[in-house]
Amino acid sequence: MSDSAGAEAPAAVVADFSLGDIAAELGGELIGDAAVRITRIEPLETAGSGAISFLSNPRYAAQLASTRAACVIVAESMRDAALARGAAIVVPDPYLYFARLTRWWAARTRRPAAPGVHPSAVVHPSASIADGVSVGPLAVIEQGVHLGAGVVVGPHCSIGEGTRIGEQTRLAARVSIAAGCTIGARCIVHSGVVIGADGFGFAPNQGRWEKIEQLGGVRIGDDVEIGANTCIDRGALGDTVIDDGVKLDNLIQVGHNVQIGKHTAMAGCVGIAGSARIGAHCTVGGAAGIAGHITIADHVHIGPMAIVSHSITKPGHYSGVFPIDDNAAWLKNAAAVRQLSAMRERLRALEKRLLEHGPHGSGPNDKNTTERDPA
């Protein structure tokens, strides 16, 4: 890369904390010198001398001995191994502690959004804007919008007529929310998200499509996070509903009248067709597809790129994609897929033949010739 753009961007505030500060705020048993300065959070493998790191996955336990981190966050079971190399914070759940450390860290090193409405923003006089709201440059706030206390609206956001946004919710740059939607409190919505565009609804008429106006809205609960360029369509009649604590990654498509239950998380590029109902506490792998008008129970876990074409009523893990192979092998096997059904019939025929006229004249009870899972 060229020098012209390779330099590190300056952080808003330089991070420099003591181990004692961290443990005092976030808890855990600090073993080591509380005065040690910490300037970075880094993975075990690449941590430098001013870094705090963490070990949550036992797979990386071997990295513990060699890391140069100033302090390592570990579970009780790793206490001795951690102390053998230096300072440690012993906690019940190192990954959760790490998550909280990143939030504590970000709150102290990132410049907060300036409260107030930037003079370049276009705000309708009827909009209701609570205390401590920040509206960024060139944002557009339409008639009757309500922004709760502490809401942050980034540059180039547009919020349509009558939409309500709950307190402390943050919209990154360039988020579009159409009219008549509601977003809960403490949500995070990333750049490029489109909430409340029309669902895909048409009635066929003599070879043409006639538009069905999408008269519903979108209701999003509290503590929801929505990734960049994800789309959540408005309902056709009722609303599309995303419940509390849902986490959606980037480039996800949520069709009209979909319902997603509490604390369900979906990786990037998932597509959900209209009126699907997805339970609470589910996870959906990247680029999986969920058909319209089906129901998925709570605690269902869908693998990446799988297609869910029917309702799933039992919690559990579901997969639906074949592993990659080298081209030549793949082509041979893929060709055979087209004969799978025929192969099954041929196999059955052979079994029947051997059952009836087999080498030793064995009868119908012969174990080897019983079809084990008839279609």
Next chain:
Amino acid sequence: MSDSAGAEAPAAVVADFSLGDIAAELGGELIGDAAVRITRIEPLETAGSGAISFLSNPRYAAQLASTRAACVIVAESMRDAALARGAAIVVPDPYLYFARLTRWWAARTRRPAAPGVHPSAVVHPSASIADGVSVGPLAVIEQGVHLGAGVVVGPHCSIGEGTRIGEQTRLAARVSIAAGCTIGARCIVHSGVVIGADGFGFAPNQGRWEKIEQLGGVRIGDDVEIGANTCIDRGALGDTVIDDGVKLDNLIQVGHNVQIGKHTAMAGCVGIAGSARIGAHCTVGGAAGIAGHITIADHVHIGPMAIVSHSITKPGHYSGVFPIDDNAAWLKNAAAVRQLSAMRERLRALEKRLLEHGPHGSGPNDKNTTERDPA
């Protein structure tokens, strides 16, 4: 969800129509009290007492008896069942009637875009803007753009040099159309759409890629609808062409020089590689993929997530995806896929063996051992 954002957003205009108004405007045989007030359109199942509803899918006929809707739109075949419960509008195609009702409804309840150019928009003096055009706040209209009569350009839209947009076309907030494109009349383009970005074209040169400038444009016909965050690339030499009446859902990728025929509809997340030609009156399921430089005939229907790697010359329905399964079963079967070709050979060997030396010495005409669909 918290109270802070849970309240219903106010509609621009409160809906309150009489059954008589509706039937007078949209036709159909109204049976019942024309003075009854209608304030909502709702599905049969959840309809309240002020609602009009419809029955188009016989699967939901059972809901007819129990619905609380004030009036139900039904086909002739359901006339008696509908009247047994209350008011009805009898029409030849209830779903089409419903579509028209939603449009009539939206036209009467939504605040229309204010005509004129918002003072915060940046409009090049050479742009030609016809009567009744609405240009929203902070939109950018470049040199030589033409906007036809009644065009609506939402907030944060940008329209590149020389692009032409036909009459009554509506762009939602934040639509980007690059230079040198044409959009027809009465189109609807949703937020985040990018029309006319460069197609993906590079010539390899000693391990590097050299850009091929994309010198074509995009031509979009009349009555086209394009969903949120969908991308339609400009052509490399000629144009990318979307014909009249095409409906594209959200997050679709249309590569350079693709052609999509009249009244074809595609669900979300479809990807179409460069120079594919798709016929008229096709439908493409969600997240399906269409390879480059292939041709798809008119009236072809592609299932969700299928990959179309070769041209399709015959109308019909095509699928290409395996249904999901529980993890354990899937892993076993997926592993077997890698041996499919080998299994086929083994099966053939067994058949040959039995054919030649079978229990009863049966000859080549034995039906059971004939391979039914050789590769």
Next chain:
Amino acid sequence: MSDSAGAEAPAAVVADFSLGDIAAELGGELIGDAAVRITRIEPLETAGSGAISFLSNPRYAAQLASTRAACVIVAESMRDAALARGAAIVVPDPYLYFARLTRWWAARTRRPAAPGVHPSAVVHPSASIADGVSVGPLAVIEQGVHLGAGVVVGPHCSIGEGTRIGEQTRLAARVSIAAGCTIGARCIVHSGVVIGADGFGFAPNQGRWEKIEQLGGVRIGDDVEIGANTCIDRGALGDTVIDDGVKLDNLIQVGHNVQIGKHTAMAGCVGIAGSARIGAHCTVGGAAGIAGHITIADHVHIGPMAIVSHSITKPGHYSGVFPIDDNAAWLKNAAAVRQLSAMRERLRALEKRLLEHGPHGSGPNDKNTTERDPA
């Protein structure tokens, strides 16, 4: 399409060059009249009399005889065939020559971005803006941003605090780059791209998700092109890294801490989960998925819609998707997939039976009954 929008958009500058101009600038052996005027670049098949065209794929050699192009760019091997029909430019690599011709052409026919900062842009006084930079209407440039010489920032772009952009890089309309990212020189970033949104990171805690703040950034090398609506998330701790010369098509998802090696190219709709490391000089087909935390070697080529669930250590071509089929055939075969593992066991049982008690009492060495690739 209606007349209202069907007219050709005017080019910024009318193209009109002589063959001699082209050959003088771009090289090659011009055979024919150097004074001939060229006003278009067109494919062989549709070229008109003022067009220059090219033949790079031998598959299209038959079009050479019939094309009406004024001049054709050909390789040495096609010299005679080309001359038999008219003027030609003979070059070692016609496709590469064509690529360079398009760039030369675009540079002469497209209006360059006006240098300077548009008065409607919102630029923080601390931003450092080098010579010849163009900042378009309604762009937002935050505190401490650095724009290198000749950078073009389109309308509605937003560039977050401390981000650095290398010289000659061009951002189309509406590109969002968050704080603390670096973009190299001579990059092209298309509309709707989001660089530096939060990666998808959460720690589970009693059925809820706790956010892991994404403290890393994004580093993008020189000569990178990024397609419309593609998302590149910032790293959780370290940076997400896109190396020099990488080309990404539209609607691609790049998760946090992904690394993509030099000169790798990816088609549209690819999804890459967090911390995947992709080598240099790879290609990835449209809508393929790459799992998190895996490594792909240099010079690996992944087919469209394949899922890469494990590391690939050997260069080569890899596939993972089944060809589409007509619905009826597909349904039969797809159902059989669920019995694949069982079919394999049944096949093995038949083989064993015949091996032990076969028609001719053949022993364990019998070739036909040996399982060729046991699981």
